[in-house]
Amino acid sequence: MRSVCVVGLGLIGGSVLRAAVRAGRPAWGATVSTSDAEAASSDGSDVSTVDEAVARAATADAIVVVAVPLPAVEGVLRTVAELAPECLLTDVVSVKQPVADLVTRIVPTARYAGGHPMAGRSASGWAAGSAELFDGAPWVAVADEETSLAAWREVAGLALDCGAHVVPTTAGEHDAAVARVSHLPHLLAAVLAATGADGGPLALSLAAGSFRDGTRVAGTPVEAVLAMCEGNRPALLDAVDDALGRLGAARGALASTGGLAATVRAGNAARADLEALRSGAGREEVRVDLTDPEAFDDLRSLGTGGGRVLRLDGDVAICDLPG
Amino acid sequence: MRSVCVVGLGLIGGSVLRAAVRAGRPAWGATVSTSDAEAASSDGSDVSTVDEAVARAATADAIVVVAVPLPAVEGVLRTVAELAPECLLTDVVSVKQPVADLVTRIVPTARYAGGHPMAGRSASGWAAGSAELFDGAPWVAVADEETSLAAWREVAGLALDCGAHVVPTTAGEHDAAVARVSHLPHLLAAVLAATGADGGPLALSLAAGSFRDGTRVAGTPVEAVLAMCEGNRPALLDAVDDALGRLGAARGALASTGGLAATVRAGNAARADLEALRSGAGREEVRVDLTDPEAFDDLRSLGTGGGRVLRLDGDVAICDLPG
Numbered sequence: 001m002r003s004v005c006v007v008g009l010g011l012i013g014g015s016v017l018r019a020a021v022r023a024g025r026p027a028w029g030a031t032v033s034t035s036d037a038e039a040a041s042s043d044g045s046d047v048s049t050v051d052e053a054v055a056r057a058a059t060a061d062a063i064v065v066v067a068v069p070l071p072a073v074e075g076v077l078r079t080v081a082e083l084a085p086e087c088l089l090t091d092v093v094s095v096k097q098p099v100a101d102l103v104t105r106i107v108p109t110a111r112y113a114g115g116h117p118m119a120g121r122s123a124s125g126w127a128a129g130s131a132e133l134f135d136g137a138p139w140v141a142v143a144d145e146e147t148s149l150a151a152w153r154e155v156a157g158l159a160l161d162c163g164a165h166v167v168p169t170t171a172g173e174h175d176a177a178v179a180r181v182s183h184l185p186h187l188l189a190a191v192l193a194a195t196g197a198d199g200g201p202l203a204l205s206l207a208a209g210s211f212r213d214g215t216r217v218a219g220t221p222v223e224a225v226l227a228m229c230e231g232n233r234p235a236l237l238d239a240v241d242d243a244l245g246r247l248g249a250a251r252g253a254l255a256s257t258g259g260l261a262a263t264v265r266a267g268n269a270a271r272a273d274l275e276a277l278r279s280g281a282g283r284e285e286v287r288v289d290l291t292d293p294e295a296f297d298d299l300r301s302l303g304t305g306g307g308r309v310l311r312l313d314g315d316v317a318i319c320d321l322p323g
Numbered sequence: 324m325r326s327v328c329v330v331g332l333g334l335i336g337g338s339v340l341r342a343a344v345r346a347g348r349p350a351w352g353a354t355v356s357t358s359d360a361e362a363a364s365s366d367g368s369d370v371s372t373v374d375e376a377v378a379r380a381a382t383a384d385a386i387v388v389v390a391v392p393l394p395a396v397e398g399v400l401r402t403v404a405e406l407a408p409e410c411l412l413t414d415v416v417s418v419k420q421p422v423a424d425l426v427t428r429i430v431p432t433a434r435y436a437g438g439h440p441m442a443g444r445s446a447s448g449w450a451a452g453s454a455e456l457f458d459g460a461p462w463v464a465v466a467d468e469e470t471s472l473a474a475w476r477e478v479a480g481l482a483l484d485c486g487a488h489v490v491p492t493t494a495g496e497h498d499a500a501v502a503r504v505s506h507l508p509h510l511l512a513a514v515l516a517a518t519g520a521d522g523g524p525l526a527l528s529l530a531a532g533s534f535r536d537g538t539r540v541a542g543t544p545v546e547a548v549l550a551m552c553e554g555n556r557p558a559l560l561d562a563v564d565d566a567l568g569r570l571g572a573a574r575g576a577l578a579s580t581g582g583l584a585a586t587v588r589a590g591n592a593a594r595a596d597l598e599a600l601r602s603g604a605g606r607e608e609v610r611v612d613l614t615d616p617e618a619f620d621d622l623r624s625l626g627t628g629g630g631r632v633l634r635l636d637g638d639v640a641i642c643d644l645p646g
Binding site: 118119120121137138140167169173174176177178180181182184185186187188189190191192193194195196197198199200201202203204205206207208209210211212213214215216217218219220222225226229230233236237239240241242243244246247248250251254255258259260261263264265266267268269270271272273274275277303304305306307308322 | 441442443444460461463490492496497499500501503504505507508509510511512513514515516517518519520521522523524525526527528529530531532533534535536537538539540541542543545548549552553556559560562563564565566567569570571573574577578581582583584586587588589590591592593594595596597598600626627628629630631645
């Protein structure tokens with residue numbers, strides 16, 4: 001089994017390290033955070049300096065997982081370029097095109113495929129993580145034109161070993177999608193929380209489930225939200241413009257005819273689509289032959305259609321797709 | 324103990340009837356819904372026609388609770404005007420000024436104080452209700468200039484008997500507050516759900532907790548959301564304009580400097596305010612003498628400040644207020 005070197009031992013990196021160990025892989029980690037390093041060591045993990053961990057990855061031909069916030073990625077890649085320039089490389093950062101651009105610039109010789117496990121919680125740091133964090137979660141493995149299939153298979157294999165299923169897509173499609181379903185929700189939660197608090201203590205004292213649910217992620221640490229949202233600026237602008245257009249249309253309808261049916265019905269139908277997709281009902285099995293020259297096209301189409309890779313069986317990816 | 328006559332036996336009305344019975348009060352109900360009437364009867368509740376139930380309230384000097392959606396309130400009030408024109412009267416509708424206006428027009432002789440229990444769930448109908456629905460929830464009891472203190476005390480007593488705490492405020496302040504913390508969340512959930520679904524199956528397949536929480540109430544039955552939001556048009560317009568302004572400012576900042584710190588920090592602080600208020604830490608006891616001519620002023624100030632009435636002890640309201 002491929003060894004795993006995780007750089008960054010916060011919530012996500014710390015969970016990757018533990019999940020890789022759970023899967024029986026040799027795995028070690030490094031972090032510049034003294035508190036995370038101490039917590040990981042005292043939990044029995046194999047922790048060293050970043051330089052030592054990356055050099056060891058070069059020797060062992062391990063896959064290096066960059067698990068630091070976007071602003072810190074460049075520094076880690078410089079270490080990789082120096083100590084393990086041809087390593088298998090992935091990352092778990094929440095935007096994919098900016099990381100791909102950094103890899104192309106700083107460590108173009110690495111065998112790289114980007115990744116993004118869609119799991120989280122509002123707490124952060126090693127202590128908040130667990131080996132089970134990714135069980136049943138989607139994990140994007142980027143399959144761009146220039147991605148090497150060999151690197152993609154390594155990332156997909158790691159994600160599956162961590163308990164996730166794999167969603168293949170391009171960096172651009174990933175960034176557009178998460179702008180809508182992850183970054184926009186954080187912005188709207190912030191807007192809703194502030195608009196509610198503007199109503200004073202009376203309004204907050206009357207807040208029921210709709211407000212509590214709608215503002216939950218406004219409690220996420222500010223720096224984490226900024227790193228995520230500001231790092232995905234062009235795609236987030238598109239999503240915000242779409243939301244502004246819809247909210248403005250609702251405002252216009254409320255002011256003129258008083259009717260909100262179009263807005264409310266569209267939201268209700270969209271939520272039903274989400275629930276149908278999550279129920280898993282009617283999904284059909286699909287197999288992709290990874291030796292086929294068109295394999296990446298097939299995988300990208302699968303991801304665009306809401307499909308996922310459930311396991312790898314030799315050269316065949318066993319997948320499913322909504323019915 | 325004052326008897327209770329509940330007209331409308333859906334989620335809220337059905338729960339009021341059960342909670343009143345739990346408190347040991349004589350209580351009966353009526354509904355035009357055959358299915359709710361049958362379900363309530365087979366659960367052992369005392370159910371009759373609306374005419375019979377209201378006539379019995381006049382004889383027993385019961386408090387009549389109007390628990391139908393806003394569009395059906397006028398019809399119920401006409402029955403009350405005919406059969407129990409001087410009854411004690413309240414309602415549990417989610418907007419308060421429109422109901423107060425209808426009462427003034429149709430049954431001005433009733434001893435009326437409006438109410439609004441802030442509890443709910445996405446399911447509806449008698450079967451979804453329970454005697455415990457209001458335990459620990461806020462229940463607004465409207466204390467306008469023209470409200471009779473005697474009627475207000477009856478409504479507050481019923482709410483406390485149902486396990487809620489009482490928030491005294493005016494109809495106008497109530498409607499402005501719920502526009503921000505109940506109706507706007509439903510609109511933003513609809514906008515978020517539709518914007519996410521516009522990203523196609525890929526986006527929905529990557530949706531994590533932030534999107535699921537932010538769109539949960541988009542799954543509420545459409546007619547219930549429309550009755551609630553469209554019935555509170557002027558206050559909801561103010562709240563939507565505030566949200567549009569904040570989201571537009573975030574859009575502008577993202578497009579120009581790329582920075583979202585102001586938006587995200589304001590949301591984070593607001594969410595912290597909500598959590599501090601809900602923790603109950605540092606709340607101070609306050610007592611209001613209901614025989615004091617200024618009692619209603621004191622109660623309204625209490626509500627504006629995030630305070631609540633916890634029990635009535637003779638002529639004294641035992642309250643608390645955030646520290």
